[in-house]
Amino acid sequence: MQRIAHSVGAVGGRRRLTTRFIAAAAGVSLAATMAACSAPTDPGQQPSDDPATVSTLVYGAIGGANDTAQPYLSDLSTMSVAIQNQLYEGLTRLGTDGAVEMALAESLEPNDTLDVWTVHLRPNVKKHDGTPFTSDDALWSLDYILDPANAYSAAAELAFVDPAGLKKIDDLTFEIHLNKPYGPFAATLASFRLPMAGKGASADNPIGTGPFKLESADSTGQRYELTRFDDYWDQKPGFEHLTMVAFNDQAALVNALRGGQVDVVGAVPFTEVKALEATPGLDVLVSENAQKVFLSFRVDLPPFDDVRVREAMRLIVDRQQMVDVAFGGFASIANDINGNNTSCPPPDVPQRKQDIAKAKQLLADAGVSDLTVEISTDNGFSGMMEMIQVFAQNAADAGVTVIPNQLDTATFLNKWTEWPAVASVAQNIYFAIPTRYYLAGGGNNTSHWADPEYAEIAAKLYATADPDEQCEYITELQRIEYERGGDVIPVYPQAITVHSEKVKGLQQDLYNRSSYRFNGVTIES
Amino acid sequence: MMRTATRTSEVATTDAGRRRRRRGRFLLLRLLQGVLTLLVVSILIFVATQLLPGDVARVILGDAATPERLAALRVQLGLDLPVHQQYLNWLGGVLRGDPGQSLVTGRPVLDMVGVRLVNSLTLAGVAMLVMLPLALLAGVSAARRRGKLLDRLFLGTSMIANATPEFVIGSVLVVLLGTTVWPILPPVALLPTGQSPLMHLPSIALPVLTLVIAGGAYLARLVRVSFIDVMSSEYIQMAKLKGLSERRIVYRHALPNALGAVIPAASLVAAITIGGIVVVEYLFAYPGIGSLLLESIRSRDLPVIQAVVLIIAASYFILNFLADTLAGGRDRRA
Numbered sequence: 001m002q003r004i005a006h007s008v009g010a011v012g013g014r015r016r017l018t019t020r021f022i023a024a025a026a027g028v029s030l031a032a033t034m035a036a037c038s039a040p041t042d043p044g045q046q047p048s049d050d051p052a053t054v055s056t057l058v059y060g061a062i063g064g065a066n067d068t069a070q071p072y073l074s075d076l077s078t079m080s081v082a083i084q085n086q087l088y089e090g091l092t093r094l095g096t097d098g099a100v101e102m103a104l105a106e107s108l109e110p111n112d113t114l115d116v117w118t119v120h121l122r123p124n125v126k127k128h129d130g131t132p133f134t135s136d137d138a139l140w141s142l143d144y145i146l147d148p149a150n151a152y153s154a155a156a157e158l159a160f161v162d163p164a165g166l167k168k169i170d171d172l173t174f175e176i177h178l179n180k181p182y183g184p185f186a187a188t189l190a191s192f193r194l195p196m197a198g199k200g201a202s203a204d205n206p207i208g209t210g211p212f213k214l215e216s217a218d219s220t221g222q223r224y225e226l227t228r229f230d231d232y233w234d235q236k237p238g239f240e241h242l243t244m245v246a247f248n249d250q251a252a253l254v255n256a257l258r259g260g261q262v263d264v265v266g267a268v269p270f271t272e273v274k275a276l277e278a279t280p281g282l283d284v285l286v287s288e289n290a291q292k293v294f295l296s297f298r299v300d301l302p303p304f305d306d307v308r309v310r311e312a313m314r315l316i317v318d319r320q321q322m323v324d325v326a327f328g329g330f331a332s333i334a335n336d337i338n339g340n341n342t343s344c345p346p347p348d349v350p351q352r353k354q355d356i357a358k359a360k361q362l363l364a365d366a367g368v369s370d371l372t373v374e375i376s377t378d379n380g381f382s383g384m385m386e387m388i389q390v391f392a393q394n395a396a397d398a399g400v401t402v403i404p405n406q407l408d409t410a411t412f413l414n415k416w417t418e419w420p421a422v423a424s425v426a427q428n429i430y431f432a433i434p435t436r437y438y439l440a441g442g443g444n445n446t447s448h449w450a451d452p453e454y455a456e457i458a459a460k461l462y463a464t465a466d467p468d469e470q471c472e473y474i475t476e477l478q479r480i481e482y483e484r485g486g487d488v489i490p491v492y493p494q495a496i497t498v499h500s501e502k503v504k505g506l507q508q509d510l511y512n513r514s515s516y517r518f519n520g521v522t523i524e525s
Numbered sequence: 526m527m528r529t530a531t532r533t534s535e536v537a538t539t540d541a542g543r544r545r546r547r548r549g550r551f552l553l554l555r556l557l558q559g560v561l562t563l564l565v566v567s568i569l570i571f572v573a574t575q576l577l578p579g580d581v582a583r584v585i586l587g588d589a590a591t592p593e594r595l596a597a598l599r600v601q602l603g604l605d606l607p608v609h610q611q612y613l614n615w616l617g618g619v620l621r622g623d624p625g626q627s628l629v630t631g632r633p634v635l636d637m638v639g640v641r642l643v644n645s646l647t648l649a650g651v652a653m654l655v656m657l658p659l660a661l662l663a664g665v666s667a668a669r670r671r672g673k674l675l676d677r678l679f680l681g682t683s684m685i686a687n688a689t690p691e692f693v694i695g696s697v698l699v700v701l702l703g704t705t706v707w708p709i710l711p712p713v714a715l716l717p718t719g720q721s722p723l724m725h726l727p728s729i730a731l732p733v734l735t736l737v738i739a740g741g742a743y744l745a746r747l748v749r750v751s752f753i754d755v756m757s758s759e760y761i762q763m764a765k766l767k768g769l770s771e772r773r774i775v776y777r778h779a780l781p782n783a784l785g786a787v788i789p790a791a792s793l794v795a796a797i798t799i800g801g802i803v804v805v806e807y808l809f810a811y812p813g814i815g816s817l818l819l820e821s822i823r824s825r826d827l828p829v830i831q832a833v834v835l836i837i838a839a840s841y842f843i844l845n846f847l848a849d850t851l852a853g854g855r856d857r858r859a
Contacts, residue, residue, distance in 0.1 A: 064820045065637060065829075066629045074586045075629065075824070151598040153589035203630070218718040219640045220812035221630075225718055245715055248820055251696075252810035255712035258704040410579030410825050416588055436589075443589040 055523045056241035057503065059516060060253050060262035063246030065221040069206035069214050071197040072144060074153040078267060079246040081192065082516035086226055086242065087128075088195035088208035091119060091138065092186045094429065096517070098290065098341050098510040100187050104133060104196050104209060108189075114181035114465055116165075121172040126231040127198045128206075128213035135174040139166050140199040142176070154193035156443055157432065160462075183465035184431040191432070192511075209233070211519060212242050222246050238505065238522035257282065257498060263523070264499040264506070266515025269382050270328035276498050286330060287508035289495035290341035291427035293384050295375060295391060296446040298420050299486040303371060304447075307484050308362040314352055315359040316394050319490045326386035331491040337478045338437060338485075340492045341510060342430045344471035347479035359398045372401040377423035378412035383493055384423045391488070422446050424487070427512065430474055434458040438481070447486025454480045555849075559842045566838045567619075567831060571612050574827050580604060581628045581825040602628050615828065625828040627821075634832045638814060640719075642836060645806070645813035647722045648729060649798050652736035656798075657791060660741045664748025664787075665780070671753060679749070686742035691801045695735040695808040703731060714811040732809045739801055740794045744787070751786040755779045792848035799840045 063079020071088050073080050091105035102108075106122040125133040146155050146163040165177025182188075198207030206214045211234070212226035224244040228237055245262060247253040254272050256262045258279060268276060277284045297304040297313060304310055314336050323331045334340065335351050363369050373395075379385045385406060392402035412419075424446050426437060436442045439458055440450040454477060461473040481487070497514040499506060505521040506514055582598040583590060599605050603614065618625050624634040667679040686694070703712025710730045716722055722729045755761060756779050764774050803815030810816070814833045821829035 065817050066627075066820060066824055066826070068630055068632075074589070075584055076587070148594070148597055149601075151586065151594050151601065153586045153591075153594060155594075156589055156591060203632075216718050218812075219636055220644070220817075221637075222810075222812040223716070223718050247713075247810045248816055249807060249810060252713050252808065255699055255704055256715065256810070259708065259712040261711055261713055261715055408579075408823060410577070410581075410584050410823065412579075413583045413588065413590075414579035416583070416590070443591060 055239050055525060056243060057237075057239050057264065057518070057521070057523055058243045058245060058262045060245050060247055060256055060265045061267075061515070062248070062250065062253065063221075064248045067221050067246060068203035069217060069224070070203040071141070071195050071201055071206070071208065072150065072152045072154070074151070076193075077246070079244065082266075083224060083244060084195055085192070085210065085513065085516050086212035086244075086518075087206050087210045087214060088197050088201075089210055090190055090192070090195050091121075092190040094190045094511055096507050096509045096513075098429075100190050102186075103190075104138070105189075108186050110183075110185070110465060114183055114185075114463070115178045117176045117178070117185050118169070119174050119176060122233065123172055125209055125233045127209050128229055129198065130231070131198075132171075133196070133198070133209050134171040135168045136171075137199045138196050139168055139174055141196045141201075142166055144197075145194060153443075154191065156436075157188060157191055157193060159435075181463050183462060184470065187429050187431045190429065211237055235519040237518040238520060239518075242518065260500070263503050264497065264515050266495070266497050266512070267382060268496050268498050270326075270330055270386075270493075270496070273328055273330065273496055273498075281501055282498055283501045283503075285497040285499065285506055285508065285514055287495045287497070287512070287514050288332070288340065288510055289493060289512050290429075290510050291381075291425065291495065291512045292334070292338070292340070292489065292492050293381050293387060293423060293425045294338070294487050294489040295387070296422050296424045296487045297373070298446070298448050300448040300450075301420055303366060303368045304421075304486060306366045306368075308366045309368060309371070310484065310486060312359040312362040312366075312398070312400075313488050315355045315362070316398050316400065317391055317488060317490045318354045318394050319352075321394070322387065322390050322490045326390045327383050327491060327493050330496060331383075331493040334489045334492045335482060336485065336487065336489045337481050338426055338433050338487065338489060339430045339474070339478060342471075342474055344474045347475050347482060349479060349482050354394065356397050363398065363400070369399060370401075371399070372403065373421050374403040374405050375421045375423060376405040376407060376412060376415075376419040378409040379406055379423075380409060380412075381425050384425075387490075388423055391490075417443075417446050417448070419446070431461075434461070434477060438477075438485070449486045451480060451484065555846055559839075559846065562842060563835055563838055567616070567835060568612070570831055570834050571608075571615075571827070574825065574830060575608055577825065579825055581827070584824045585629055615831065624832045627826050627829050629824050629826045634828050637817065637829060638832050638836070641812055641814045641817050644716070644722055644811065645799075645802055645815060648732060648806075648811065648813060649736070649795065649802055651723075651726075651729065652733045652740070652798055653791075653795055655733060656737045656741040656744060656794070659737065660744035661748055661784075661787075663741070663745040665752050665775075665783075667745070668749045668752035668756065669775070676749075679745070683742040683746050686738050687746070689739075691735055691739045691804045692808060694738050695731070695805055698731050698735055698738075699808075702734075712809075714809040716812060729811070732805045732811055735805050735808075736798050736801060740798050743797075744791060744794050747790045748783065748787050752779060752783040754786075755783045758782075789848035789851045792844045792851065796841045796844040796848075799837060799844070803837075 059082065061078040061082050063077040066075065067077055067080040067083065069083055069087060071084060089103050091103060093101050093103040095101045104122055104125060105119050107120045109118045121135060121138065127133050143166060144150055145152055146158060146161060160178050160180055160182045162177045162179050167175040169175060201207045211229055211232045213229045215225040215227050217224045222245060226242040228240050250269055253265055254268060257265045273284060276282055297310060299305055299310065319333045323329060323333060363371060375388050377384050377388060385404065388404045392404060395402045424444065426433065428436065436444045438445060438449050439455055457473050457476050461470060464470060495512040495514060497506060502524045503521065504524060507517060508514060509517060582595050582602060582604060585598060586594055603611060615625060626633055627637055663679060667676045670676045699712045700706060702710045711728050714728050714732050716725055716728060761774060761779055764778055802813060803818060806813040806815035807819055814836060817829065818833040821833065
């Protein structure tokens with residue numbers, strides 16, 4: 001276990017994951033064949049059922065009455081994501097380092113034109129009801145995801161799949177026909193929003209293949225009792241019972257942790273970390289994190305339609321102050337590129353630094369020296385509001401007035417992609433970034449960016465399955481993001497998991513799952 | 526003689542009947558008034574939620590919503606119907622005893638509200654059970670030592686407790702007794718699945734204490750004033766002149782009369798406690814209707830909002846009605 005017992009300020013001494021990961025390319029295409037041989041974890045590491053290790057772990061997260069064990073919820077609280085991770089798995093998945101691994105699929109094979117993919121399922125995988133996981137289950141799941149009647153928002157991630165093109169070959173093999181060639185299919189299927197469930201799964205019948213099965217969910221939606229699934233095909237957790245408790249408020253969650261009522265909590269506020277680190281009996285685990293918060297300005301409206309104004313916004317920000325103040329030291333400096341999670345070489349561009357004089361000059365050249373901008377947010381992620389406040393402080397030095405506009409989530413979403421400027425969040429593998437964030441019509445394209453050159457390269461990226469070519473395109477896309485994108489991405493925040501010192505084996509995770517990935521985790525009595 | 530007796534008895538019967546009928550009419554009127562109030566509240570809530578920006582379909586689909594999917598979901602949830610039609614559909618359901626389903630989870634509202642309502646009533650009930658005797662004791666003790674140190678201390682502290690919002694009282698208690706200074710009680714009110722809060726009294730100790738301090742301070746001040754009033758009344762003075770023991774005067778004569786004035790106030794405090802429970806449940810992550818209300822407002826889940834608000838409004842009505850009736854009874858006795 002990576003126990004981080006350093007003092008908070010000692011960023012340099014903090015143990016980090018190796019820099020840039022493999023989510024992108026590696027896996028992808030040839031994932032197909034290469035992964036055929038990869039059982040991701042060593043079965044020899046199975047924890048024993050020694051009575052000394054049989055116990056209950058209590059996990060706490062933000063959630064509430066709206067959570068259910070249904071596998072396809074569009075509105076996901078942290079708690080519902082954590083529950084889904086115990087019950088369900090995808091055909092592929094992202095490893096703790098971000099690399100694409102095969103999960104319920106043993107291999108994915110494309111045809112030459114990359115528009116028909118054959119899925120070979122891993123044999124001998126059992127569902128929680130004891131029956132084998134087969135093509136019928138996987139095809140039912142894909143059907144459910146794609147059926148417009150179910151209004152599942154993550155169907156957008158499979159927009160290139162032909163809903164009529166799901167064809168069973170045998171119990172462990174099926175074909176997926178696409179509307180157009182698509183290379184990074186294995187990486188896309190690894191999305192946590194695309195889990196496979198047993199045929200007919202629902203909130204009341206949450207049959208999956210995951211490491212835990214649901215015993216009971218109380219009718220208030222606050223508490224879930226799970227037991228270890230002893231027929232789980234991969235590395236099992238080292239404890240038998242898992243209690244998951246939903247909190248509607250961050251303060252109550254932290255209080256419960258301090259009071260010893262919960263054992264593990266993910267995503268505590270950055271402002272609380274110092275105090276929690278000093279609390280006897282608690283350990284803090286810090287991970288690099290592909291989930292990032294950033295500021296996004298609409299490039300289709302003045303004044304941000306002028307690239308000089310966008311450049312000025314990026315030069316205004318004091319990135320080190322952002323790290324220290326908005327994220328309590330738990331972040332690394334970024335360079336306005338949406339991606340700390342690819343293994344591809346970053347574009348050869350200089351690190352942007354605060355340059356107020358140049359920012360003022362650019363604004364003057366653009367004729368907007370007395371700019372006022374309102375940045376809207378629902379403060380849905382830790383550090384968002386603080387980020388806007390630090391930015392406002394920096395902007396004042398350049399004569400720019402920034403007005404933070406905090407809204408409740410429903411009000412904020414009501415004008416999603418319509419606000420002139422927002423604090424946004426991205427938590428996807430890079431392959432999902434262009435489609436969702438930077439291409440016309442993307443559901444998260446809050447900046448309304450529609451750059452023809454970017455779109456052309458993105459199309460090439462999606463049409464190849466060659467990892468080298470993919471990397472070449474990704475680097476080029478990132479160069480364009482850096483040069484003329486509508487986002488200010490000053491830092492990459494880290495992920496904080498706080499847990500009882502008795503909980504051993506939690507791992508750093510690039511996709512912020514440290515607090516609820518329990519494979520191999522044990523509890524000391 | 527015989528005739529006179531019959532006539533007297535007839536008059537008495539008629540008087541009693543008239544009183545019963547008057548009382549029956551009064552109760553019926555209050556009931557109608559209550560139903561009308563709830564109807565108005567339900568319309569107000571409906572209009573208010575329509576005025577709030579954002580709808581439940583947006584919340585359900587999150588930031589990955591497409592216009593097509595939003596439209597489809599709105600049709601599924603009936604949000605495309607005219608507003609008055611949506612309201613009438615909901616009202617029709619309520620009259621049939623079915624307040625509908627949550628728009629977010631699809632679960633029946635009755636299922637979502639049921640256990641939480643029991644939890645909230647239990648919390649409020651336990652708080653009132655603790656609060657009433659404590660307020661009585663504190664109020665009477667202060668009144669009997671009127672103007673002395675204990676009384677002044679009581680007046681000062683109860684004033685502070687009165688002026689402090691429940692949220693602050695609860696937060697201070699968490700730091701004092703839950704996490705930092707003297708951590709002897711669970712800082713968060715977690716309940717095992719399907720079990721009554723009564724089986725886990727330590728878990729609800731801090732929320733109960735918060736409600737007791739917030740409501741008890743007010744109630745104890747009322748007890749004190751009421752007790753002082755009664756003690757200075759003529760018949761207590763007379764009792765003193767007759768040489769009755771102080772104990773007898775306090776417990777047999779003064780206290781019952783003082784209580785008469787306090788009981789209606791206690792009903793109002795109970796009503797306030799039901800309102801205050803929203804804040805306390807949120808603070809202590811207690812699974813009651815208060816925290817459910819906050820969540821459903823956040824997600825614009827109208828049927829759940831309606832159900833919870835109507836329950837709270839009905840509780841207010843019932844407790845106010847009780848207060849009025851008890852106060853009325855006391856007046857008649859006087």
